[in-house]
Amino acid sequence: MKEKAKSDGVETVWDRFEEQQPQCGFGQLGLCCRNCNMGPCRIDPFGEGPSKGVCGATAGTIVSRNLIRMTAAGAAAHSDHGRETALVFKEIVEGEVPGYEIKDEAKLNSIASRLGVNTDREIEEVAKDVAEIALEDFGKQDDEVISFANAYAPESLQQVWQELDVAPRNIDREVVEIMHRTHMGVDADPLNLNLQGIRAALGDGWGGSLIGTEFSDVMFGTPEPVESSANLGVLEENKVNVITHGHVPILSEKIVEAAEDEEMIELAKSKGADGIVVAGMCCTGNEIIMRHGIPTAGNFLQQELAITTGAVDAMVVDYQCIMPSLTDVADCYHTKVITTSEKAKLPGAEHIEFDPAKADKIAKQIIKTAIENYPARKEEKIGIPEEKMDGVVGFSVESIVDALGGSLDPLLEAIKEGQIKGIAGIVGCNNPKVEHDEGHVEVAKKLIANDILVVGTGCWSIAAMKDGLFKPEAAELAGDGLQAVCEQLEIPPCLHMGSCVDNTRILVAVSAIAEALGVEPSQLPVAGAAPEWMSEKAVSIGTYFVASGIFTVLGTTPPVLGSNEVVKLLTEDIEEVTGGKFAVESTPNEIADLMLDHIASKRKELLGER
Numbered sequence: 200m201k202e203k204a205k206s207d208g209v210e211t212v213w214d215r216f217e218e219q220q221p222q223c224g225f226g227q228l229g230l231c232c233r234n235c236n237m238g239p240c241r242i243d244p245f246g247e248g249p250s251k252g253v254c255g256a257t258a259g260t261i262v263s264r265n266l267i268r269m270t271a272a273g274a275a276a277h278s279d280h281g282r283e284t285a286l287v288f289k290e291i292v293e294g295e296v297p298g299y300e301i302k303d304e305a306k307l308n309s310i311a312s313r314l315g316v317n318t319d320r321e322i323e324e325v326a327k328d329v330a331e332i333a334l335e336d337f338g339k340q341d342d343e344v345i346s347f348a349n350a351y352a353p354e355s356l357q358q359v360w361q362e363l364d365v366a367p368r369n370i371d372r373e374v375v376e377i378m379h380r381t382h383m384g385v386d387a388d389p390l391n392l393n394l395q396g397i398r399a400a401l402g403d404g405w406g407g408s409l410i411g412t413e414f415s416d417v418m419f420g421t422p423e424p425v426e427s428s429a430n431l432g433v434l435e436e437n438k439v440n441v442i443t444h445g446h447v448p449i450l451s452e453k454i455v456e457a458a459e460d461e462e463m464i465e466l467a468k469s470k471g472a473d474g475i476v477v478a479g480m481c482c483t484g485n486e487i488i489m490r491h492g493i494p495t496a497g498n499f500l501q502q503e504l505a506i507t508t509g510a511v512d513a514m515v516v517d518y519q520c521i522m523p524s525l526t527d528v529a530d531c532y533h534t535k536v537i538t539t540s541e542k543a544k545l546p547g548a549e550h551i552e553f554d555p556a557k558a559d560k561i562a563k564q565i566i567k568t569a570i571e572n573y574p575a576r577k578e579e580k581i582g583i584p585e586e587k588m589d590g591v592v593g594f595s596v597e598s599i600v601d602a603l604g605g606s607l608d609p610l611l612e613a614i615k616e617g618q619i620k621g622i623a624g625i626v627g628c629n630n631p632k633v634e635h636d637e638g639h640v641e642v643a644k645k646l647i648a649n650d651i652l653v654v655g656t657g658c659w660s661i662a663a664m665k666d667g668l669f670k671p672e673a674a675e676l677a678g679d680g681l682q683a684v685c686e687q688l689e690i691p692p693c694l695h696m697g698s699c700v701d702n703t704r705i706l707v708a709v710s711a712i713a714e715a716l717g718v719e720p721s722q723l724p725v726a727g728a729a730p731e732w733m734s735e736k737a738v739s740i741g742t743y744f745v746a747s748g749i750f751t752v753l754g755t756t757p758p759v760l761g762s763n764e765v766v767k768l769l770t771e772d773i774e775e776v777t778g779g780k781f782a783v784e785s786t787p788n789e790i791a792d793l794m795l796d797h798i799a800s801k802r803k804e805l806l807g808e809r
């Protein structure tokens with residue numbers, strides 16, 4: 200597809216990446232500050248030029264401020280998504296959004312029970328209280344930990360947070376406080392700055408993102424195993440192809456329904472098409488593949504290539520991870536790029552603003568726009584690759600427990616016996632700094648070969664699926680122990696747990712395992728990796744995992760190397776307090792080795808293995 204792009208005269212992310220070389224060294228090291236207009240200031244990493252900004256800020260201060268501003272942006276993105284989900288949920292309860300309903304009452308009751316809400320009432324009453332508590336977590340003004348973190352995080356973890364004074368008090372406040380503290384002349388202490396970064400990240404993982412996941416399950420159903428397929432080959436030449444790209448399931452759920460509407464199918468036929476294909480991309484794709492088995496066209500680095508097939512009649516985007524270049528690429532074909540959120544508009548795109556109160560009508564309008572664009576295809580530019588891969592997805596914590604026969608015990612037993620040596624979470628994006636999908640796939644393969652059960656989310660999931668790692672037969676690539684468990688349970692050795700906000704499913708699973716074993720999450724043979732991360736959300740995700748006791752390996756280097764003090768804090772010192780820490784490794788082999796070593800050392804401590 201890169202070659203097709205070239206011959207069609209389309210510029211892609213890889214071309215622009217080349218044009219940016221060499222990228223700014225100060226930026227790579229985190230040593231540039233432009234937080235006030237006495238700057239911009241740069242610190243000389245070789246110690247020959249300036250060692251302080253105009254205001255006197257040191258490398259440690261500047262690197263820390265830059266890093267936690269990344270965390271703030273990532274936490275804000277996730278949590279704003281979570282808030283939107285919670286607001287629609289509240290509107291369901293108030294009867295203001297007729298297109299939506301409470302689909303999973305059992306999940307709602309289980310959330311309510313965790314929050315201490317009385318469930319022995321009409322479901323609407325329960326829902327009202329749960330919605331109120333969630334929204335309070337975004338706006339309360341006291342200093343107590345947010346209710347969702349309090350209800351979901353293990354007691355031992357919460358104690359650590361209290362001791363460090365990093366328990367999140369309000370999801371939004373922690374983000375705002377980062378912006379305050381990093382303003383010129385406020386917080387200059389690297390440790391203090393990074394602690395606030397941790398607090399905001401915890402507000403994301405155990406707050407905003409968690410609310411996003413849990414309420415989406417209640418409204419759209421908790422995922423269960425379902426077969427589907429992934430890669431650009433899921434597009435069909437003779438059908439109207441609609442791609443939904445971004446992160447929020449609120450609209451894409453309705454687009455899936457609208458595309459199945461007889462009236463829409465008839466309209467597509469009247470334009471000469473055989474039907475309508477809806478395919479996902481990035482995490483909107485993950486949301487609809489997990490719940491409905493809707494195929495996924497690709498992950499982050501494939502968004503431009505999808506349009507390059509010449510067969511995408513509409514690319515419908517909500518927000519996050521949407522390249523502004525999409526409209527330039529679409530100009531070379533007939534594709535309509537449709538923006539739907541007031542928060543995320545693209546010059547050159549058609550804007551059809553989404554309103555949950557008119558969800559069905561708007562979803563139909565979008566599908567209709569795609570259908571009407573079908574006859575505008577440029578025949579000579581159509582070229583859909585054949586590649587697509589099948590697999591089983593839909594592994595929520597609930598469905599994993601179901602697959603295990605109703606309790607975690609068989610998994611715990613397999614871990615204790617050594618059939619499964621440990622669990623690894625692989626998450627995150629694509630990044631043109633590394634070969635597309637290679638890190639994701641190779642790390643996963645090495646881990647399963649060493650009897651590590653792999654779970655993951657985001658663009659990792661799409662990479663793993665395209666490589667066949669979600670097929671039950673992929674168990675053949677696993678070590679003998681893991682292979683036997685997979686065959687017995689009829690599951691693949693790599694499990695798709697959802698979108699980026701659904702990393703909270705991994706937090707919940709790890710917490711449940713720790714509690715079942717009576718240990719802290721940091722004592723478990725568990726490790727995480729983000730081999731190809733690029734987004735600020737990944738900074739927040741990595742930080743909340745580390746602050747929750749998980750060893751996390753990054754495959755692309757964060758902009759922190761300009762300060763040894765900050766590097767030491769994140770890769771060494773933090774382990775003494777939270778039990779988790781970061782590491783950075785660039786090759787998939789070494790990423791996997793670090794995770795394997797960590798898991799082996801935890802097994803030794805926990806189970807006395809040699």
Ligand code: SF4
Binds near residue numbers: 234
């Ligand atoms: Fe320079 Fe300090 Fe202003 Fe940053 S805050 S731009 S280091 S003077």
Ligand code: MSK
Binds near residue numbers: 498629656733734
């Ligand atoms: S979509 S945040 S590129 S995983 Fe969630 Fe993929 Fe990363 Fe976006």
